[in-house]
Amino acid sequence: MHKQYDFSEGKRGAVLSSTGKTRITIMLDEEILEYFRKYAEAQGSGYQTMINAALRQFIFDQSKPANQPVTEETLRRVLREELHTS
Structure with a gap:
């Protein structure tokens, strides 16, 4: 160890961005916060990571079309797939 260190170029905050x-x-x-902390501890993950994942899932779910009527094309495709697997 050195007897003296030079911190004149040092920066505050996280070392790695x-x-x-x-x-x-x-x-x-x-x-x-309590829920995510307990759940994260049980899963062996960080609670902030889990909150981020929950927010990401919410955004993903919101971007899906909701309550859209089934089109004729979709119905025909599903019926063909089901008849083919039977």
Whole structure:
């Protein structure tokens, strides 16, 4: 070890930056945070990672067309597939 270190070029914060991620402050209900912490611990994962995955899944689910009528083309395709497997 050195007797003295030069920190004049040092920077505060995380040593490694996460690419593709942004650090924010967010207010969550205690129950929500408690749920994700317990669930993450049981799964052996990080709770912030799980919150991110839940938000991503919500966005994915919202982008799917909901309550769309079945088209004739889709109905014919499904019937052909079902008749073929029977």
